[in-house]
Amino acid sequence: MNRKLILSILIITVIVLPLIGEEMNSQITSELTSKLEAIETVKVGMDTLWVMIAAFLVFFMNLGFAMVESGLCRAKNTVNILAKNFIVFAIASISFWIIGFGLMFGDGNLFAGLKGLFFVKGADNSPAVADAYSGVYSALNWTGVPLFAKFFFQLVFAGTAATIVSGAVAERIKFHAFIIFAAVLVGIMYPITGHWIWGGGWLARLGFFDFAGSTVVHSVGGWAALAGVILLGARSGKYSTDGTPKPIMGHNMSMVTLGGLVLWFGWFGFNPGSTMSVGDGSVIAHVAVTTNTAAAASIISATVSSWIFQKKPDLSMIINGALAGLVAITAPCAFVSVGSAAIIGLIAGFFAVIAVFTWDKLKIDDPVGALSVHLVNGIFGTLAIGLFAEDGITGTATGNGLFFGGGLKLLGIQALGTGAVAVFTFAGAFILWLILKIIIGIRVSKDEELKGLDLGEHGGEAYSGFQILN
Amino acid sequence: MKLIVALIQPHKLEDVKKALYDAEVYKMTVSTASGCGQQKGYTETYRGTISEINLLKKTRLEIAVNEDFVEPTIEAIIKGAKTGKIGDGKIFVMDLAECIRIRTGERGKKAIG
Numbered sequence: 001m002n003r004k005l006i007l008s009i010l011i012i013t014v015i016v017l018p019l020i021g022e023e024m025n026s027q028i029t030s031e032l033t034s035k036l037e038a039i040e041t042v043k044v045g046m047d048t049l050w051v052m053i054a055a056f057l058v059f060f061m062n063l064g065f066a067m068v069e070s071g072l073c074r075a076k077n078t079v080n081i082l083a084k085n086f087i088v089f090a091i092a093s094i095s096f097w098i099i100g101f102g103l104m105f106g107d108g109n110l111f112a113g114l115k116g117l118f119f120v121k122g123a124d125n126s127p128a129v130a131d132a133y134s135g136v137y138s139a140l141n142w143t144g145v146p147l148f149a150k151f152f153f154q155l156v157f158a159g160t161a162a163t164i165v166s167g168a169v170a171e172r173i174k175f176h177a178f179i180i181f182a183a184v185l186v187g188i189m190y191p192i193t194g195h196w197i198w199g200g201g202w203l204a205r206l207g208f209f210d211f212a213g214s215t216v217v218h219s220v221g222g223w224a225a226l227a228g229v230i231l232l233g234a235r236s237g238k239y240s241t242d243g244t245p246k247p248i249m250g251h252n253m254s255m256v257t258l259g260g261l262v263l264w265f266g267w268f269g270f271n272p273g274s275t276m277s278v279g280d281g282s283v284i285a286h287v288a289v290t291t292n293t294a295a296a297a298s299i300i301s302a303t304v305s306s307w308i309f310q311k312k313p314d315l316s317m318i319i320n321g322a323l324a325g326l327v328a329i330t331a332p333c334a335f336v337s338v339g340s341a342a343i344i345g346l347i348a349g350f351f352a353v354i355a356v357f358t359w360d361k362l363k364i365d366d367p368v369g370a371l372s373v374h375l376v377n378g379i380f381g382t383l384a385i386g387l388f389a390e391d392g393i394t395g396t397a398t399g400n401g402l403f404f405g406g407g408l409k410l411l412g413i414q415a416l417g418t419g420a421v422a423v424f425t426f427a428g429a430f431i432l433w434l435i436l437k438i439i440i441g442i443r444v445s446k447d448e449e450l451k452g453l454d455l456g457e458h459g460g461e462a463y464s465g466f467q468i469l470n
Numbered sequence: 471m472k473l474i475v476a477l478i479q480p481h482k483l484e485d486v487k488k489a490l491y492d493a494e495v496y497k498m499t500v501s502t503a504s505g506c507g508q509q510k511g512y513t514e515t516y517r518g519t520i521s522e523i524n525l526l527k528k529t530r531l532e533i534a535v536n537e538d539f540v541e542p543t544i545e546a547i548i549k550g551a552k553t554g555k556i557g558d559g560k561i562f563v564m565d566l567a568e569c570i571r572i573r574t575g576e577r578g579k580k581a582i583g
Contacts, residue, residue, distance in 0.1 A: 237484060450481040459515045467502045469480075469529070 044127045047277045048145045050284075051153050054273020058156040061266035062089050062163065067259025068323075069167040070462075072250035072316060072368040076452025077171045078462035084166045084175065088182050092159035095187030100158055101151055104191035105137045110202035112195050113139075120151050139200040143276035153276065157217050158186045158194075160270075164221030167368035169228045171235050171248075172449055175457045177442040181432060185224055189428050193220055193421045207410070208417035209389070209398050211287075212274035214331030214381035215418060220425050222375025226364070227429035232443050234365030236450065245360040248367065251468070253315055260319035267291055267326045271333045283334060283394045290333045290341035291326065297345030298325020298352070305353040317353050320369045324352035327374055328381035332388060335398045340388035347384075348377045382418050386411025471566040471582060472540050476531040477505060478551040478559040483529050486550030493546040495539060497582075503530040509557040528559065534566055534582050 066085035070078050101120050106113030116122015116136035124135035126147040133141035140150045162182040169178065194216050196203040210216050240246055250256060271291040272284045302321020307313045328348035329341055336344065355372035364371065389401035389410055400406025436442050443449075448456030455461065478486055483500065490498065504525040511524030535543050544561055552558055571581040 237481075450479075455512070455514070459513070461514065464516075468527075469500070469502050 043278075044144055044146075047143070048127075048149045050278050051143070051145050051149045051273065051276050054269035055149075055153040055156050057266050057269025057273065058153075058160065059089075061156075061160060061263055061270070062086075064259045064262030064266055065160075065163045065167065067255045067262065068319070069170060069259075069368050071252040071255030071257075071259060072167075073170050074248065074452070075251040075463055075466075075468045076454055076461075078251070078454060079458045079460055080175065080453035081166070081170050082462070083458060084170075084173075084178055085163060087179060088162050088166055089159045091179060091182045092162050092186040093155060095183045096155045096158045096191075097151075098187065100187045100191045101154060102191075103188065104154070104158075104194040105139045105150075105199045107136045107138055107200075108195070110196075110205065112192050112201075113199055120147065126150065139195075139198065139204075145276065150276075153273065157213055157270075158190055161190050161217045161221040161224075162186050164218065164370050164374045165225040165228060168225035168366045168370040169232055170367045171453065172232055172443050173228070174440070174442055174444055175453075177436045177440055180436060180440075181224075181228070181429075184432055185429070189224070189425060189432075190216075190220055193424055196420070197417065203413075203417045203420065206413050206416070207399070208413050209335060209385050209396075209410075210331045210382055210417075211334045212271045212330045214327060214378045215421050217378075218327045218330060218374040219378030219382065219418070220421060222371055222378055223422055223425040224429040225366070225370055226375060227426055228433050228442070229364055229366055229371070231430070231433045231437055234363055235367065236446060238365045239363065243363070245363075250316065250367075256316060256319055260322055264295055264322055264326065267295070267330075270326075271330055275334070286338075286394050287333045289338050290336060291329050293338050294325040294329030294333075294341045294345035294348065295322050296325070297342040298322060298328070298349035301346040301349030302353050303349075305350050309353065309357070316369070317356070320352050320356065320373055321349040323373045324348040324377045327377040328384060330378075331381040332385045334394045334396060335385055335390070336388040336401075337390060337393060340384075340390075340403075344381070344384045344388060348380060351376050351380055379418055379422075383411065383414050386414040471569060471579065472535055472537065473564050473566045474531075474533045474535060474540070474543055474547075475562045475564070476533075476547045476551070476559060477503060477528045477561075478531065478547070479553070479557060480527050480529045482551045482553070482558075486531065486547055489546040489550035490533075490543065493542045495533060495535070495543050495546060497533065499532040501530050501532075503528045507557070507560075526557070534569055536579050536582055 062085065066082055069085060070081040073081055097119060099118055102117035102122065103113050106116040106122060108114030122136035124137055124147045125133060127144040129141055129144045143150065162185050165185065166178065195201045197208060197210050197216050235248060238246060238248060268288055268291065272287040275283045275287065299318060299322045302324065303313045303318050306317035325345040325348045328344050332344065352372045355376040356369055359366055359371055385401060387401045387403050389398045390404050391398055391400050399410050402408060402411050433442060444453060444456055505528045506524045506526060509526055511522060511526055513520050514523050533543055540563065547561055568577065569581040570577050
């Protein structure tokens with residue numbers, strides 16, 4: 001009896017248990033799979049949330065630019081500057097959607113995107129990443145967020161480049177000439193150099209680095225602005241007959257200060273957001289601290305420089321200093337240590353102040369300091385990677401910069417990229433401004449300039465009922 | 471003693487100040503003014519509605535001078551403010567009964583100079 005019992009138990013054990021086990025195994029496997037899928041969904045959701053919040057912060061920078069630029073110009077041109085700043089993001093949104101995004105991130109050759117060119121309509125299985133990705137925007141397959149998150153994030157950057165131009169050409173540009181220029185800049189020129197660097201083009205292949213756009217966004221905006229400023233000429237009254245520059249005071253420094261703080265705040269989307277994923281959060285934190293440290297150091301050095309050269313610390317220089325540090329750290333923020341960020345900031349603030357004096361002497365009239373902030377420090381920030389980069393400091397293999405034993409290789413590539421973007425953008429912008437100048441004219445009449453562009457271009461005033469001595 | 475009052479285009483103020491400075495006239499009072507003359511004003515639009523603005527922005531200068539400075543001051547203002555177009559402005563010259571420097575109590579020509 002006992003034997004039979006034991007035997008039957010054994011048989012049951014041998015035959016049945018594995019069956020049960022298998023059933024349990026497959027249960028566990030399917031449970032695990034569904035949990036992993038849920039985690040994956042949450043990860044995509046978190047990354048998307050971060051990218052979108054960062055993009056909204058960068059959008060908020062439109063406010064900062066509008067305040068800084070209008071405050072630094074005269075009361076009689078306020079409506080015009082605000083109108084320019086408002087419409088420029090609308091123009092950018094439409095032209096980047098129509099063709100800009102495809103040209104920048106579509107698969108193509110080393111110089112421009114060719115697939116999925118129009119209306120962000122290319123094949124795409126985002127948020128799949130790396131090898132799992134199949135579609136035409138493979139330059140962005142490193143980030144696991146939906147296609148429109150990628151598009152929106154890139155759009156707000158493209159808008160920023162056009163806004164930079166607005167400030168430098170202020171107080172004398174024709175409204176419609178600026179609108180046409182902004183549309184072509186965001187639709188064609190910005191995406192082409194952007195493709196070289198962020199779209200898998202020739203500079204990306206060479207190992208050129210620009211984390212959040214010192215070159216891609218800021219110096220591109222700066223070069224486009226410089227071409228415009230040269231063709232426009234200085235505002236009337238900027239230079240006395242013997243050629244010495246005269247100050248043309250901004251009319252609202254409270255506005256400029258608020259705008260400066262808004263831009264500083266927005267930069268926490270611009271730089272930390274360029275991670276385009278959350279990961280363990282360490283890169284975001286690192287970039288936030290390098291960004292803020294550079295801004296702080298740059299404010300201090302701009303203040304001291306202004307104190308030395310102008311006898312008293314000029315508020316507009318202090319604010320330009322903040323922006324200069326932010327622009328300079330935009331390219332290297334993920335590739336350098338916090339200490340290096342402080343040094344980059346100190347140099348940037350000094351450069352900003354010196355550059356303002358230098359442009360004035362060269363008769364390059366830039367009412368808001370856009371060239372000193374975005375062009376000069378966009379170039380400096382890009383080159384700073386070649387000097388201060390520490391290989392893999394946040395996981396990216398950049399190689400070391402000159403000051404960390406990496407020799408001149410990285411600096412050389414950075415300089416090459418900076419130069420190539422300079423030549424392309426300056427030449428392209430110059431030709432475009434020139435065509436506009438010949439066909440429709442880019443500068444308002446002297447009479448209109450003296451009365452103010454608010455009345456001339458828009459037929460209305462910003463401060464109706466106020467008495468303004470100018 | 472004369473009081474010279476000039477109404478000029480606001481954007482010519484810098485040129486007028488420079489011309490006065492060159493003529494060694496260093497003292498003046500400047501204020502904003504609204505006024506209308508031959509220019510007849512302009513129209514502004516606000517949210518689709520057109521409004522006639524016939525009081526234009528002008529800048530008003532007041533300069534008290536001794537007799538021998540009257541002509542140089544007038545010439546300097548004209549030199550700085552003239553464009554040849556309607557709206558350049560006007561200069562009024564009137565007798566000044568008395569002038570007192572508050573700090574010292576000086577009166578007359580001394581107080582002006």
